[in-house]
Amino acid sequence: MAQQGDAAAFERLYQLHNRRVYSLCLRMVGNTAEAEDLTQEAFLQLFRKISTFRGESAFSTWLHRLAVNVVLMRLRKKSAAETSLEEVTEPDEESGGPRRDFGGPDLQLTGSIDRVNLQRAVEQLPPGYKAVFVLHDVQGFEHNEIAEIMNCSIGNSKSQLHKARMRLRELLQETLRDKAREDRKAAGAASGGEE
Amino acid sequence: MSPSPCEEFSKHLESWLEESHDPVMEAHVRSCARCNALVEDLGAIRATAFEWAYPEDEPSPSLWTSLRAQLEAEGLIHVQTTSWWDRLTSWVPSSSRPVLAGAYVAILVAVAFAISGPGESRLDRQLWLQSAENTSQPLQQDLDLAEQATVSTLPQSNSPVTASLQKNLAVVDNYIVLCEKSVRDDPQDEVAREYLFDAYQQKADLLAVMSERGDYEQ
Numbered sequence: 093m094a095q096q097g098d099a100a101a102f103e104r105l106y107q108l109h110n111r112r113v114y115s116l117c118l119r120m121v122g123n124t125a126e127a128e129d130l131t132q133e134a135f136l137q138l139f140r141k142i143s144t145f146r147g148e149s150a151f152s153t154w155l156h157r158l159a160v161n162v163v164l165m166r167l168r169k170k171s172a173a174e175t176s177l178e179e180v181t182e183p184d185e186e187s188g189g190p191r192r193d194f195g196g197p198d199l200q201l202t203g204s205i206d207r208v209n210l211q212r213a214v215e216q217l218p219p220g221y222k223a224v225f226v227l228h229d230v231q232g233f234e235h236n237e238i239a240e241i242m243n244c245s246i247g248n249s250k251s252q253l254h255k256a257r258m259r260l261r262e263l264l265q266e267t268l269r270d271k272a273r274e275d276r277k278a279a280g281a282a283s284g285g286e287e
Numbered sequence: 288m289s290p291s292p293c294e295e296f297s298k299h300l301e302s303w304l305e306e307s308h309d310p311v312m313e314a315h316v317r318s319c320a321r322c323n324a325l326v327e328d329l330g331a332i333r334a335t336a337f338e339w340a341y342p343e344d345e346p347s348p349s350l351w352t353s354l355r356a357q358l359e360a361e362g363l364i365h366v367q368t369t370s371w372w373d374r375l376t377s378w379v380p381s382s383s384r385p386v387l388a389g390a391y392v393a394i395l396v397a398v399a400f401a402i403s404g405p406g407e408s409r410l411d412r413q414l415w416l417q418s419a420e421n422t423s424q425p426l427q428q429d430l431d432l433a434e435q436a437t438v439s440t441l442p443q444s445n446s447p448v449t450a451s452l453q454k455n456l457a458v459v460d461n462y463i464v465l466c467e468k469s470v471r472d473d474p475q476d477e478v479a480r481e482y483l484f485d486a487y488q489q490k491a492d493l494l495a496v497m498s499e500r501g502d503y504e505q
Contacts, residue, residue, distance in 0.1 A: 098364070099355070099358075102353065102355075106354065107351075110346055110351075111344065111346075112347050114344055114346040115343050127346070127347050131350060132350060132357070135354055136357060138357055139363050139364070140361075189293065200324050200327070203331075205332065210332070210336065210339060225336070229336035230336045230340045232340065250301055251301075252335075257304075257332055258329075260332055261329065264332070
C-alpha cells in the first residue's frame with residue numbers, strides 16, 4: 093500500500109521503524125536535532141524510493157542502508173569542511189583525516205568506561221568505523237547484514253569493526269590519561285595551597 | 288624470525304572476540320598481562336556498547352508531522368479523502384437484523400438524494416423533490432419497521448437507560464422531520480442537507496445502540 097502512496101501505510105511504516113533509525117542516527121552524530129534531521133531525510137529517501145523496493149533484502153536492512161548512507165554523507169561532508177590543511181599531514185587510512193599519536197602507558201579500561209565517555213570516543217571515530225561499530229556492537233546487526241547495509245564484503249565489515257574497537261580503546265585510554273593528569277594537577281594545586 | 292606470541296595473538300584477536308578460542312592462544316592470554324588487558328578492554332567496550340542500545344530513543348512527535356508535510360508537498364502521498372458515499376456506507380452496522388439492515392440501506396438511498404441536491408433549473412428541482420418524496424416514503428416505512436423491531440428487543444423494565452434511549456429517539460425523529468422540511472423548502476441549502484445527513488446518522492447510530500442493548504439484555 094505504501095508503494096501506491098497510501099498515507100496511512102506510510103505512517104505505519106514510520107511508526108514501526110522510526111525509533112531504530114533515530115537511535116542509529118543519534119548514536120552516529122550525538123546530537124538530537126541533527127539526528128532528527130537525518131531521520132527525516134532517511135525516511136524521505138525511503139518514501140521516494142519505496143516503489144523500487146523489490147523485497148530482495150529485508151525491508152529493515154534496506155531502510156538501514158538508506159539511513160547509513162544519509163548519515164555517512166552528512167558526516168563526510170562535515171569532516172571535509174572541518175579539516176584544515178595542516179591537519180592532513182598524516183592521513184588516516186579510513187577517514188583521510190589526521191591520525192592521532194597516542195603516547196604513554198596503556199591504562200586498563202575495565203571498570204572505567206561508561207556510556208558518556210564511550211559516546212565521546214565514538215564521536216571521534218571516522219565515519220565508516222563509526223557506522224560498523226554502531227550497527228554491530230550497539231544495534232546488534234550481524235556481519236552479513238552490515239555487509240548488505242554498507243555495500244561491502246563480510247570480511248571488510250569484520251576488519252572495520254576490529255579497527256573501530258582498537259581505535260576506541262586508544263581514544264578511551266587517552267581520555268583516562270587526560271583525567272589522570274588533571275587529577276594530579278588538582279592534587280598538586282591542593283597540596284601547594286596547604287603549604 | 289618467527290612472530291612473537293603477542294603478534295601471533297593479535298592475528299587471532301578477531302576470532303577470539305567472536306568466542307572462538309584456540310587453546311594455545313588461551314594459554315598465552317592467561318600468561319601475558321598486555322594481551323589479557325587488551326582482551327578485557329575490548330570486552331568492556333562491547334559490554335558498554337550493548338548497554339548503550341537501551342532504552343531506544345524516540346524522535347519528537349513533530350517529526351512525523353514535518354515529514355508528512357514534506358511528503359505531501361512532493362506529492363509522494365495521497366490522503367484518502369472520504370467521499371459522501373464512503374461516509375454513508377460506513378454507517379451500515381454489522382447487524383444480523385435484516386429489518387435494521389434494510390432500514391440502513393433505505394437511509395443510504397434517501398441521504399444520497401438529500402446530499403446530491405437538485406440541479407439549477409426549475410425542472411431539476413421539481414424532479415428532485417418528486418424523487419425525494421418517492422424515496423422518503425418507503426424509507427419512513429423501513430425506519431418504522433426497524434424502530435419497531437429494535438424497540439421490541441429492549442427489556443420491558445423501566446430502566447433509566449431504556450427510557451433515555453426512547454426519549455432520544457423521539458427527539459431525533461422530530462429533528463429529522465424539521466430537517467426534511469428545511470430541505471424541501473430550500474433544496475439548494477447545503478447546510479440544511481448537511482443537517483439532514485447528520486440527523487439520519489444520529490438515528491442510525493441510536494437504532495444500532497438500542498439493538499445492541501436489546502441483544503445484551505436478552
